[in-house]
Amino acid sequence: MKIEESVSYLLAKLTVAHRNLLEKSVTQVGLHSGQVFVLMELWKQDGQRQIDLADKLNLAAPTVNKILGGLLEGDYVTRERYEDDGRSTRIFLTDKGENAKALVEEKWTEIEEQTVLGMSSTEALIFKQLLQKLMGADL
Protein backbone atom coordinates (compact mmCIF):
# COMPACT_ATOMS: atom_id res chain seq x y z
CA MET A 1 0.00 0.00 0.00
CA LYS A 2 1.18 3.44 -0.85
CA ILE A 3 1.48 5.39 2.36
CA GLU A 4 0.56 8.61 0.62
CA GLU A 5 -2.83 7.19 -0.29
CA SER A 6 -3.67 5.84 3.14
CA VAL A 7 -6.38 7.33 5.31
CA SER A 8 -3.83 7.86 8.05
CA TYR A 9 -1.55 9.89 5.85
CA LEU A 10 -4.29 12.05 4.44
CA LEU A 11 -5.80 12.59 7.85
CA ALA A 12 -2.48 13.61 9.35
CA LYS A 13 -1.84 16.05 6.56
CA LEU A 14 -5.29 17.55 6.67
CA THR A 15 -4.94 17.94 10.40
CA VAL A 16 -2.13 20.45 10.14
CA ALA A 17 -3.98 22.66 7.72
CA HIS A 18 -7.15 22.52 9.72
CA ARG A 19 -5.41 23.27 12.98
CA ASN A 20 -3.82 26.32 11.41
CA LEU A 21 -7.17 27.51 10.17
CA LEU A 22 -8.71 27.02 13.58
CA GLU A 23 -5.92 28.78 15.40
CA LYS A 24 -5.87 31.72 13.06
CA SER A 25 -9.60 32.17 13.43
CA VAL A 26 -9.96 32.03 17.20
CA THR A 27 -6.91 34.24 17.60
CA GLN A 28 -9.13 36.99 16.27
CA VAL A 29 -11.20 36.85 19.43
CA GLY A 30 -8.12 36.69 21.64
CA LEU A 31 -8.14 32.96 22.30
CA HIS A 32 -6.09 29.92 21.34
CA SER A 33 -7.56 26.72 20.03
CA GLY A 34 -6.85 24.66 23.13
CA GLN A 35 -8.46 27.27 25.33
CA VAL A 36 -11.60 27.15 23.22
CA PHE A 37 -12.07 23.44 23.77
CA VAL A 38 -11.69 23.81 27.53
CA LEU A 39 -14.12 26.70 27.56
CA MET A 40 -16.66 24.64 25.63
CA GLU A 41 -16.69 22.07 28.42
CA LEU A 42 -17.17 24.78 31.00
CA TRP A 43 -20.00 26.32 29.01
CA LYS A 44 -21.70 22.96 29.21
CA GLN A 45 -21.01 22.65 32.93
CA ASP A 46 -19.31 25.18 35.12
CA GLY A 47 -17.21 24.38 38.16
CA GLN A 48 -15.67 21.14 36.93
CA ARG A 49 -12.46 19.68 38.27
CA GLN A 50 -9.38 19.56 36.06
CA ILE A 51 -9.52 15.81 35.89
CA ASP A 52 -13.12 15.98 34.69
CA LEU A 53 -12.13 18.34 31.92
CA ALA A 54 -9.20 16.13 30.98
CA ASP A 55 -11.42 13.05 30.80
CA LYS A 56 -14.12 14.67 28.72
CA LEU A 57 -11.67 16.32 26.35
CA ASN A 58 -9.53 13.22 26.06
CA LEU A 59 -6.47 15.17 27.09
CA ALA A 60 -3.71 14.45 29.57
CA ALA A 61 -3.93 16.22 32.91
CA PRO A 62 -0.83 18.39 32.36
CA THR A 63 -2.24 19.57 29.05
CA VAL A 64 -5.41 20.83 30.69
CA ASN A 65 -3.37 22.34 33.49
CA LYS A 66 -1.25 24.29 31.06
CA ILE A 67 -4.21 25.55 29.07
CA LEU A 68 -5.91 26.67 32.26
CA GLY A 69 -2.84 28.71 33.05
CA GLY A 70 -3.55 30.82 30.00
CA LEU A 71 -7.26 31.06 30.72
CA LEU A 72 -6.55 32.16 34.29
CA GLU A 73 -4.12 34.76 33.10
CA GLY A 74 -6.64 36.01 30.58
CA ASP A 75 -9.32 36.20 33.27
CA TYR A 76 -11.59 33.75 31.52
CA VAL A 77 -11.79 31.43 34.52
CA THR A 78 -11.02 31.27 38.23
CA ARG A 79 -9.66 28.34 40.19
CA GLU A 80 -10.90 27.33 43.65
CA ARG A 81 -9.87 24.50 45.90
CA TYR A 82 -12.54 21.86 46.26
CA GLU A 83 -13.72 21.68 49.87
CA ASP A 84 -14.84 18.07 49.58
CA ASP A 85 -11.47 16.87 48.27
CA GLY A 86 -8.28 18.75 49.00
CA ARG A 87 -6.55 17.27 45.99
CA SER A 88 -8.91 18.85 43.52
CA THR A 89 -9.62 22.30 42.25
CA ARG A 90 -12.75 23.51 40.57
CA ILE A 91 -12.72 25.80 37.56
CA PHE A 92 -15.34 28.52 37.22
CA LEU A 93 -16.10 30.81 34.32
CA THR A 94 -15.79 34.54 34.82
CA ASP A 95 -18.11 36.95 33.07
CA LYS A 96 -15.48 37.29 30.42
CA GLY A 97 -15.37 33.55 30.04
CA GLU A 98 -19.12 33.33 29.64
CA ASN A 99 -19.26 36.19 27.21
CA ALA A 100 -16.66 34.54 25.04
CA LYS A 101 -19.21 31.92 24.10
CA ALA A 102 -21.06 34.15 21.68
CA LEU A 103 -17.84 35.31 20.07
CA VAL A 104 -16.60 31.78 19.58
CA GLU A 105 -19.88 30.56 18.15
CA GLU A 106 -19.77 33.34 15.64
CA LYS A 107 -16.23 32.49 14.61
CA TRP A 108 -17.06 28.84 14.50
CA THR A 109 -19.59 29.41 11.78
CA GLU A 110 -16.84 30.87 9.62
CA ILE A 111 -14.50 28.02 10.47
CA GLU A 112 -17.10 25.44 9.53
CA GLU A 113 -17.83 27.17 6.25
CA GLN A 114 -14.20 27.10 5.24
CA THR A 115 -13.79 23.54 6.39
CA VAL A 116 -16.58 22.08 4.31
CA LEU A 117 -15.85 24.37 1.38
CA GLY A 118 -16.02 22.35 -1.78
CA MET A 119 -18.15 19.61 -0.26
CA SER A 120 -21.81 19.30 -0.99
CA SER A 121 -24.08 19.20 2.03
CA THR A 122 -24.60 15.51 1.42
CA GLU A 123 -20.88 14.89 1.40
CA ALA A 124 -20.47 16.97 4.52
CA LEU A 125 -23.08 14.85 6.26
CA ILE A 126 -21.44 11.60 5.22
CA PHE A 127 -18.07 12.94 6.25
CA LYS A 128 -19.44 13.92 9.62
CA GLN A 129 -20.91 10.49 10.18
CA LEU A 130 -17.64 8.82 9.31
CA LEU A 131 -15.77 11.11 11.66
CA GLN A 132 -18.18 10.21 14.43
CA LYS A 133 -17.70 6.57 13.64
CA LEU A 134 -13.93 6.92 13.93
CA MET A 135 -14.30 8.82 17.16
CA GLY A 136 -16.51 6.10 18.54
CA ALA A 137 -13.96 3.46 17.62
CA ASP A 138 -11.87 5.58 19.98
CA LEU A 139 -9.01 5.02 17.64
Add this chain to the structure above:
Amino acid sequence: MKIEESVSYLLAKLTVAHRNLLEKSVTQVGLHSGQVFVLMELWKQDGQRQIDLADKLNLAAPTVNKILGGLLEGDYVTRERYEDDGRSTRIFLTDKGENAKALVEEKWTEIEEQTVLGMSSTEALIFKQLLQKLMGADL
Protein backbone atom coordinates in the same frame (compact mmCIF):
# COMPACT_ATOMS: atom_id res chain seq x y z
CA MET B 1 -25.48 25.16 14.81
CA LYS B 2 -24.18 23.08 17.66
CA ILE B 3 -20.42 23.35 17.65
CA GLU B 4 -20.05 19.82 18.95
CA GLU B 5 -21.74 18.46 15.85
CA SER B 6 -19.72 20.46 13.36
CA VAL B 7 -17.21 18.85 11.04
CA SER B 8 -14.55 21.19 12.40
CA TYR B 9 -15.10 20.09 15.95
CA LEU B 10 -15.14 16.41 15.17
CA LEU B 11 -12.09 16.72 12.96
CA ALA B 12 -10.14 18.57 15.62
CA LYS B 13 -11.01 15.98 18.22
CA LEU B 14 -10.21 13.04 16.02
CA THR B 15 -6.92 14.65 15.15
CA VAL B 16 -5.60 14.42 18.67
CA ALA B 17 -6.39 10.76 19.02
CA HIS B 18 -4.96 9.94 15.64
CA ARG B 19 -1.78 11.89 16.26
CA ASN B 20 -1.29 9.99 19.50
CA LEU B 21 -1.75 6.69 17.72
CA LEU B 22 0.72 7.69 15.04
CA GLU B 23 3.30 8.92 17.48
CA LYS B 24 3.05 5.86 19.67
CA SER B 25 3.48 3.60 16.68
CA VAL B 26 6.48 5.18 15.01
CA THR B 27 8.18 5.58 18.37
CA GLN B 28 8.58 1.83 18.26
CA VAL B 29 10.99 2.16 15.38
CA GLY B 30 12.85 5.03 17.05
CA LEU B 31 11.27 7.88 15.12
CA HIS B 32 8.83 10.70 15.77
CA SER B 33 5.87 11.48 13.59
CA GLY B 34 7.27 14.69 12.16
CA GLN B 35 10.49 12.96 11.23
CA VAL B 36 8.56 10.31 9.35
CA PHE B 37 6.89 12.83 7.09
CA VAL B 38 10.19 14.47 6.24
CA LEU B 39 11.76 11.10 5.52
CA MET B 40 8.89 10.22 3.21
CA GLU B 41 9.72 13.20 1.03
CA LEU B 42 13.37 12.20 0.95
CA TRP B 43 12.48 8.66 0.03
CA LYS B 44 10.66 10.08 -2.96
CA GLN B 45 13.57 12.35 -3.84
CA ASP B 46 16.90 12.56 -2.08
CA GLY B 47 19.02 15.66 -1.80
CA GLN B 48 16.24 18.22 -1.57
CA ARG B 49 16.65 21.65 -0.06
CA GLN B 50 14.90 22.52 3.18
CA ILE B 51 12.63 24.95 1.41
CA ASP B 52 11.57 22.24 -1.02
CA LEU B 53 10.67 19.95 1.84
CA ALA B 54 8.77 22.72 3.58
CA ASP B 55 6.79 23.51 0.44
CA LYS B 56 5.88 19.91 -0.30
CA LEU B 57 4.97 19.13 3.29
CA ASN B 58 3.07 22.36 3.74
CA LEU B 59 5.13 23.22 6.78
CA ALA B 60 6.90 26.39 7.83
CA ALA B 61 10.64 26.53 7.26
CA PRO B 62 11.56 26.55 10.95
CA THR B 63 9.45 23.46 11.51
CA VAL B 64 11.38 21.51 8.91
CA ASN B 65 14.62 22.89 10.26
CA LYS B 66 13.85 21.66 13.75
CA ILE B 67 12.78 18.23 12.59
CA LEU B 68 15.96 17.90 10.56
CA GLY B 69 17.91 18.60 13.73
CA GLY B 70 16.55 15.40 15.19
CA LEU B 71 17.12 13.43 12.00
CA LEU B 72 20.72 14.67 11.83
CA GLU B 73 21.32 13.74 15.42
CA GLY B 74 19.84 10.32 14.80
CA ASP B 75 22.05 9.86 11.73
CA TYR B 76 19.13 9.45 9.39
CA VAL B 77 20.27 12.27 7.12
CA THR B 78 23.24 14.48 6.37
CA ARG B 79 23.27 18.14 5.47
CA GLU B 80 25.49 19.65 2.79
CA ARG B 81 25.81 23.18 1.55
CA TYR B 82 24.50 23.62 -1.94
CA GLU B 83 27.30 24.68 -4.27
CA ASP B 84 24.98 26.42 -6.70
CA ASP B 85 23.37 28.55 -4.01
CA GLY B 86 25.11 29.40 -0.79
CA ARG B 87 21.85 30.09 1.01
CA SER B 88 20.62 26.56 0.63
CA THR B 89 21.54 23.22 2.04
CA ARG B 90 20.72 19.85 0.60
CA ILE B 91 19.53 16.98 2.74
CA PHE B 92 20.68 13.45 1.95
CA LEU B 93 19.58 10.15 3.38
CA THR B 94 22.12 8.00 5.15
CA ASP B 95 21.96 4.22 4.94
CA LYS B 96 20.07 4.31 8.20
CA GLY B 97 17.63 6.78 6.73
CA GLU B 98 17.06 4.62 3.70
CA ASN B 99 16.67 1.48 5.73
CA ALA B 100 14.06 3.13 7.90
CA LYS B 101 11.70 3.06 4.94
CA ALA B 102 10.90 -0.62 5.29
CA LEU B 103 10.38 -0.29 9.02
CA VAL B 104 8.02 2.64 8.63
CA GLU B 105 6.02 0.96 5.89
CA GLU B 106 5.53 -2.03 8.12
CA LYS B 107 4.36 0.14 10.99
CA TRP B 108 2.15 2.12 8.70
CA THR B 109 0.15 -0.93 7.86
CA GLU B 110 -0.69 -1.35 11.52
CA ILE B 111 -1.52 2.33 11.86
CA GLU B 112 -3.85 2.20 8.89
CA GLU B 113 -5.60 -0.88 10.21
CA GLN B 114 -6.32 0.77 13.52
CA THR B 115 -7.39 3.98 11.84
CA VAL B 116 -10.03 2.45 9.63
CA LEU B 117 -11.11 -0.04 12.27
CA GLY B 118 -14.87 -0.16 12.35
CA MET B 119 -15.24 1.17 8.84
CA SER B 120 -16.19 -1.03 5.94
CA SER B 121 -13.84 -0.90 2.99
CA THR B 122 -16.47 1.08 1.12
CA GLU B 123 -16.70 3.60 3.89
CA ALA B 124 -12.92 3.84 4.06
CA LEU B 125 -12.81 4.59 0.36
CA ILE B 126 -15.46 7.28 0.62
CA PHE B 127 -13.70 8.74 3.60
CA LYS B 128 -10.44 8.82 1.74
CA GLN B 129 -11.99 10.58 -1.22
CA LEU B 130 -13.52 13.20 1.03
CA LEU B 131 -10.20 13.75 2.76
CA GLN B 132 -8.54 14.25 -0.59
CA LYS B 133 -11.25 16.68 -1.56
CA LEU B 134 -10.67 18.69 1.59
CA MET B 135 -6.94 18.64 1.01
CA GLY B 136 -7.45 19.87 -2.50
CA ALA B 137 -9.63 22.72 -1.28
CA ASP B 138 -6.39 23.56 0.49
CA LEU B 139 -8.49 24.49 3.46
Add this chain to the structure above:
DNA sequence: ATTCAATGTTTAGCCGCCTAATAATCTAGC
Protein backbone atom coordinates in the same frame (compact mmCIF):
# COMPACT_ATOMS: atom_id res chain seq x y z
C1' DA C 1 -3.49 4.83 64.39
C1' DT C 2 -0.29 3.69 60.70
C1' DT C 3 0.84 2.63 56.54
C1' DC C 4 0.26 2.20 51.68
C1' DA C 5 -1.95 2.48 47.41
C1' DA C 6 -4.72 5.38 44.54
C1' DT C 7 -6.02 9.92 42.92
C1' DG C 8 -5.46 14.93 41.48
C1' DT C 9 -2.43 18.73 40.61
C1' DT C 10 1.77 20.53 39.25
C1' DT C 11 6.58 20.92 37.27
C1' DA C 12 10.01 19.78 33.88
C1' DG C 13 11.02 18.65 29.53
C1' DC C 14 10.16 16.72 24.86
C1' DC C 15 8.08 16.89 19.93
C1' DG C 16 4.86 19.17 16.37
C1' DC C 17 3.30 23.26 14.77
C1' DC C 18 3.64 28.38 14.25
C1' DT C 19 5.34 33.65 13.72
C1' DA C 20 8.85 37.16 14.12
C1' DA C 21 13.33 38.46 13.63
C1' DT C 22 18.53 37.62 12.08
C1' DA C 23 22.02 36.58 9.13
C1' DA C 24 23.70 35.20 4.83
C1' DT C 25 23.41 34.88 0.06
C1' DC C 26 21.66 35.81 -4.37
C1' DT C 27 19.61 38.86 -7.95
C1' DA C 28 18.25 43.17 -10.12
C1' DG C 29 18.75 47.67 -11.21
C1' DC C 30 21.18 51.42 -11.59
Add this chain to the structure above:
DNA sequence: GCTAGATTATTAGGCGGCTAAACATTGAAT
Protein backbone atom coordinates in the same frame (compact mmCIF):
# COMPACT_ATOMS: atom_id res chain seq x y z
C1' DG D 1 30.54 47.92 -8.94
C1' DC D 2 27.11 48.88 -5.54
C1' DT D 3 23.05 49.03 -3.38
C1' DA D 4 18.24 47.25 -2.51
C1' DG D 5 15.19 43.72 -2.37
C1' DA D 6 14.10 38.77 -2.43
C1' DT D 7 15.15 34.18 -0.78
C1' DT D 8 17.09 30.49 2.45
C1' DA D 9 18.42 28.99 6.80
C1' DT D 10 18.48 29.69 11.55
C1' DT D 11 17.32 31.28 16.33
C1' DA D 12 14.03 32.61 19.83
C1' DG D 13 9.86 32.02 21.77
C1' DG D 14 4.91 30.62 22.06
C1' DC D 15 0.82 27.27 22.12
C1' DG D 16 -1.01 22.28 21.73
C1' DG D 17 -0.08 17.76 22.72
C1' DC D 18 2.52 14.17 25.49
C1' DT D 19 5.25 11.32 29.46
C1' DA D 20 7.70 11.05 33.75
C1' DA D 21 8.19 12.37 38.18
C1' DA D 22 7.19 15.07 42.48
C1' DC D 23 3.76 16.35 45.73
C1' DA D 24 -0.40 16.45 48.55
C1' DT D 25 -4.51 14.38 49.85
C1' DT D 26 -7.64 10.74 50.31
C1' DG D 27 -9.09 6.17 51.39
C1' DA D 28 -8.55 1.52 52.61
C1' DA D 29 -6.40 -2.20 55.09
C1' DT D 30 -4.22 -3.88 58.73
